[in-house]
Amino acid sequence: MSKFRKKAKVKQEIPTSSMPDVVFMLLFFFMVTTQMRETSINVKQQLPEATMLKKLARKSLVAYLYIGEPKKTEQWGKEPKIQVNDVFIEPKDVIQWVNSEKAKLQEFERDQMTVSLKVDSDAKRGIIADVETELRKANARLVLYSTLQRRTD
Amino acid sequence: MPRPTPDIPSASMADIAFLLLVFFLVTTTIANDRGLSIQLPPPPEAMPPDMDVKIQERNLFKIQVNSFDNVLVEGNPFTGSPAELTDMIKKFVLNYGADPNSSDNPEKAIVSYKTDRGTSHKKFIEILDAVQSAYYQIYADNAGVSVRKWLELSSDLADPQNRELYDLGRKKRPDGTVEIPMALSIAEPTKAGGK
Numbered sequence: 001m002s003k004f005r006k007k008a009k010v011k012q013e014i015p016t017s018s019m020p021d022v023v024f025m026l027l028f029f030f031m032v033t034t035q036m037r038e039t040s041i042n043v044k045q046q047l048p049e050a051t052m053l054k055k056l057a058r059k060s061l062v063a064y065l066y067i068g069e070p071k072k073t074e075q076w077g078k079e080p081k082i083q084v085n086d087v088f089i090e091p092k093d094v095i096q097w098v099n100s101e102k103a104k105l106q107e108f109e110r111d112q113m114t115v116s117l118k119v120d121s122d123a124k125r126g127i128i129a130d131v132e133t134e135l136r137k138a139n140a141r142l143v144l145y146s147t148l149q150r151r152t153d
Numbered sequence: 154m155p156r157p158t159p160d161i162p163s164a165s166m167a168d169i170a171f172l173l174l175v176f177f178l179v180t181t182t183i184a185n186d187r188g189l190s191i192q193l194p195p196p197p198e199a200m201p202p203d204m205d206v207k208i209q210e211r212n213l214f215k216i217q218v219n220s221f222d223n224v225l226v227e228g229n230p231f232t233g234s235p236a237e238l239t240d241m242i243k244k245f246v247l248n249y250g251a252d253p254n255s256s257d258n259p260e261k262a263i264v265s266y267k268t269d270r271g272t273s274h275k276k277f278i279e280i281l282d283a284v285q286s287a288y289y290q291i292y293a294d295n296a297g298v299s300v301r302k303w304l305e306l307s308s309d310l311a312d313p314q315n316r317e318l319y320d321l322g323r324k325k326r327p328d329g330t331v332e333i334p335m336a337l338s339i340a341e342p343t344k345a346g347g348k
Contacts, residue, residue, distance in 0.1 A: 126270030
């Protein structure tokens with residue numbers, strides 16, 4: 001029986017001296033990739049899925065517009081609403097918003113501005129088409145429908 | 154007489170790092186800036202008034218979606234998968250006059266996409282994705298790259314090598330015109346099913 005009781009004389013410890021290094025590496029990764037969200041999104045955002053996604057080349061040229069059912073339905077009702085920055089707007093205000101976004105850019109970049117439409121899957125075409133009509137009037141004609149990547153098995 | 158060397162206790166460094174790590178883990182949102190890109194037409198006022206171009210029926214591929222998300226393709230109900238629709242469009246675009254009911258050539262071929270105001274965004278994206286797939290697959294074939302690679306290179310045209318492949322895929326002629334333009338017309342939605 002004593003055969004089994006024999007203990008191995010090898011040290012059974014995982015070296016922990018490099019743990020801070022590992023943790024710091026992870027920390028730096030997240031510090032670099034993180035971006036603080038300056039606006040809280042007040043509409044439902046269940047983005048649709050698609051396969052042929054394109055990536056936006058330059059993030060500084062993108063303006064975000066959110067459409068979906070408001071999260072606080074008791075206050076805002078169930079109809080999908082348009083959100084930019086921190087406020088809900090009506091389709092007629094889109095031109096003004098586009099102009100204020102364009103004003104933030106350099107003059108030569110203004111016609112390259114892309115509007116990223118983050119639209120909830122359940123929103124209807126009607127409201128989106130209204131926004132598109134206004135975008136055409138505001139001469140912001142590059143549009144990206146934000147979607148998720150569909151898993152193709 | 155040697156002085157005792159001052160040292161900062163470093164045992165808790167890992168704890169501090171962990172704390173910061175957890176903070177960033179929680180607050181991080183990986184930016185999702187990917188999606189389907191389109192270019193809207195100029196505003197109706199800017200269009201020349203007499204632009205009633207006659208488009209032959211054969212050069213038009215009609216897709217209609219109603220407010221119940223039912224799809225009509227060329228006037229017939231369509232219940233197949235998006236991949237089937239993609240194949241139909243590819244066949245239509247690359248017909249080159251072979252089938253008298255299909256397009257004359259890719260330059261004249263137009264995909265017309267009409268929805269109702271009540272059509273859901275989800276369905277709209279599904280069909281739009283199928284249409285764009287067809288064109289991207291044609292382009293990628295012509296350029297001799299994978300579709301994924303094509304999508305990558307077409308979003309960075311500042312690179313001359315990408316530009317070359319991009320022009321090859323769309324078959325750009327020396328005079329600047331493109332043999333296979335992505336002619337996708339998204340019509341104003343009809344009033345049904347929405348307010």
